[in-house]
Amino acid sequence: MALSPPSLHSPQPPPEEAARTGGGSSAALEKASTAMVKLAVGVAVAFFLLPLLGLLLRTPWGELSTELASPPVRSALWLSLVCSLAATGISVVFGVPLAWALARWTFPGRSLVRALTTLPMIVPPVVGGVALLLAFGRRGFAGRWLDQAFGVTLPFTMAGAILAETFVAMPFLVITVEAGLRSMNRRFEDAAATLGARPWVTFRRVTLPLIAPSLWAGAALAWARALGEFGATITFAGNLPGRTQTIPLAVYLALETRLEAAITLSVVLLAVSLTILVLLRERFMPNL
Amino acid sequence: MNKQNISAALLALSLLAVGCATTGDPADDRSSAHPENExxxxxxxxxxxxxxxxxxxxxxxxxxxxxxxxxxxxxxxxxxxxxxxxxxxxxxxxxxxxxxxxxxxxxxxxxxxxxxxxxxNRLEIVVAPGNPEGITGLSDLARTDVKVVLAAAQVPVGRYSREALAKAEVTVRPVSEAVDVKGVVGPVTLGEADAGIVYASDVKAAGDRAAGVPIPDNQNVLAExxxxxxxxxxxxxxxxxxxxxxxxxxxxxxxxxxxxxxx
The missing domain is CATH 3.40.190.10 (Periplasmic binding protein-like II)
Structure with missing residues (x-):
């Protein structure tokens, strides 16, 4: 909106009148502020565009298909997709009820729970990984119990990688869905209830369609965060090709020796995630 | 998508950006050469x-x-x-x-x-304090009940580790490949892994949080x-x-x- 020229706004005083009432300076002010906004927009766009350009200009395009065909890259890509999608699925299953509770229930300590939910967004992922180890690791209190009761050990496993990604990704889903639940018009829910719909039917037939954009946006954010996850994954799940080495980890190690390989891997990840996001968006969020 | 959704998404995105840390930039406070000798x-x-x-x-x-x-x-x-x-x-x-x-x-x-x-520097096997798994040499790292972390082959200590294992004719299936030598010591001191191959100096640096098992000269690699x-x-x-x-x-x-x- 700020970009549209001021003259398009409807009730503008004619020039003479504006000059008489001192509106001339306010028009100049508006013009100057529009220019400032445009400048800020330009800087912001350049800020995102330049690193991408840097990446694309150094990409050895000829090697892209060879790189994609190599087994280590394919297994890393496959692991990245499986782990990030699993993390997104778990985030939806547990995150939507949590968002519901935060948006609709009143209970003591609600703001504390909300702060707890956003903790993984603030804590450095590596520290998050250490925290996961201290809880779910072989010597962690929960990890020891899991091991003794079920024979399950999470560190250095694919399940561990999914757990680490879920830990950092779920907050994005929760806060987006909670915002959707808070801002939706609840009269439709009330109407459904008045007409005798059970709570679950109301949720499924009325609430869910209304918050669908938030849900998809939250899921996409959570998925993107999980896909790029590095710190918590390497700390908690380690780095083993074929088991826990996702693309970001492979990129980090490739940086040790061959920059070109790292760039190629990044571009592959970028292409895959963009394709999925575009497909999803056309299918489910045409208005977004 | 309404305003609140958008602002939530924007907040999320900005936090996402913060999450992508960079490696430390060198300090910018260097001054040019002093006129005196100091x-x-x-x-x-x-x-x-x-x-x-x-x-x-x-x-x-x-x-x-x-x-x-x-x-x-x-x-x-x-x-x-x-x-x-x-x-x-x-x-x-x-x-x-x-x-x-x-x-x-x-x-x-x-x-x-x-x-x-x-x-x-020379290589050493790093184990938990007191060596609970009773590891005596590189051959024990092949045991299936021992969780081993090696440095990735791309980094020096990872390459040296593989040279030593090849000399000892031992095949190890690590649970993880660390990105640097400190990444090998970490899981062992945390108790998540049982053993790893590191430099002797790293075992010393870990103090009482880890112990070292020496590797004989004919299997060891001298890092310069x-x-x-x-x-x-x-x-x-x-x-x-x-x-x-x-x-x-x-x-x-x-x-x-x-x-x-x-x-």
């Missing part, structure tokens, strides 16, 4: 992760002797440091844990002079650490003075105290 300003030393403890100690000595000069460090796997120096610069001095990565920098014609080997001043160094005087201190008997003593071997 050293001033700061030099940035890119050093192998295994040098963390002794170099920090030598830097303390350096600061005590040169109150108006300072040293800042960028510790990491030598391979990654070499890539950073070639791609980004920012280093005054480079201390590598192997000749391969020093050569990469030298081949780009980025060194002022030929590098000098200042210390050596070269260092050299970078051509584009912004403060070559300070960098050279620090290098001289590392090479001096005083500096060498700090290194040998930390488990390194004099060249």
């Amino acid at each position: 050293l001033s300003g700061s030099a940035t030393v890119f050093a192998a992760a295994s040098l963390t403890e002794p170099f920090n100690e030598i830097a303390e000595l350096f600061r005590a002797g040169n109150p108006s000069a300072d040293i800042s460090f960028n510790f990491g796997a030598s391979s990654g440091l070499a890539t950073q120096i070639i791609e980004q610069g920012g280093a005054d001095l480079f201390a590598s844990a192997d000749q391969v990565n020093m050569k990469k920098v030298a081949d780009e014609d980025l060194l002022q002079q030929a590098p000098r080997v200042f210390i050596r 650490y070269p260092m050299g001043v970078i051509k584009s160094a912004s403060n070559p005087q300070v960098a050279r003075a620090f290098m001289d201190l590392v090479l001096s008997p005083q500096g060498r003593e700090v290194l040998t105290d930390h488990g390194f071997i004099a060249p």
Whole structure:
């Protein structure tokens, strides 16, 4: 909106009148502020565009298909997709009820729970990984119990990688869905209830369609965060090709020796995630 | 999508951006050469992760002797440091844990002079304190009940580890491949892994949080650490003075105290 020229706004005083009432300076002010906004927009766009350009200009395009065909890259890509999608699925299953509770229930300590939910967004992922180890690791209190009761050990496993990604990704889903639940018009829910719909039917037939954009946006954010996850994954799940080495980890190690390989891997990840996001968006969020 | 949704999404995105940390940038507070003989300003030393403890100690000595000069460090796997120096610069001095990565920098014609080997290191098996798994040598690392972490083959200590395992004719299936030597020590001290192959100096650095099992000479690999001043160094005087201190008997003593071997 700020970009549209001021003259398009409807009730503008004619020039003479504006000059008489001192509106001339306010028009100049508006013009100057529009220019400032445009400048800020330009800087912001350049800020995102330049690193991408840097990446694309150094990409050895000829090697892209060879790189994609190599087994280590394919297994890393496959692991990245499986782990990030699993993390997104778990985030939806547990995150939507949590968002519901935060948006609709009143209970003591609600703001504390909300702060707890956003903790993984603030804590450095590596520290998050250490925290996961201290809880779910072989010597962690929960990890020891899991091991003794079920024979399950999470560190250095694919399940561990999914757990680490879920830990950092779920907050994005929760806060987006909670915002959707808070801002939706609840009269439709009330109407459904008045007409005798059970709570679950109301949720499924009325609430869910209304918050669908938030849900998809939250899921996409959570998925993107999980896909790029590095710190918590390497700390908690380690780095083993074929088991826990996702693309970001492979990129980090490739940086040790061959920059070109790292760039190629990044571009592959970028292409895959963009394709999925575009497909999803056309299918489910045409208005977004 | 309404306004609140958008603002939530924007907040999420900005937090996402914060999550993508970069590697430490060298300090910008270096001043140009002082007119007098006294050293001033700061030099940035890119050093192998295994040098963390002794170099920090030598830097303390350096600061005590040169109150108006300072040293800042960028510790990491030598391979990654070499890539950073070639791609980004920012280093005054480079201390590598192997000749391969020093050569990469030298081949780009980025060194002022030929590098000098200042210390050596040998490999050791790192285990939990008290060695609960009863590991006696490299062959025990092949046991299925022992969780082993190795450094990735891309970093010097990972390459040395594989050389040692090949000499001992042992095949190990690690649970994880760490990105640098400290990443091998970490899981062992946390109890998540049972053993790993690291430098003897790293076992010493871990103190009582870990124990070492020696590897016999015929299976061991001797790592040579070269260092050299970078051509584009912004403060070559300070960098050279620090290098001289590392090479001096005083500096060498700090290194040998930390488990390194004099060249």
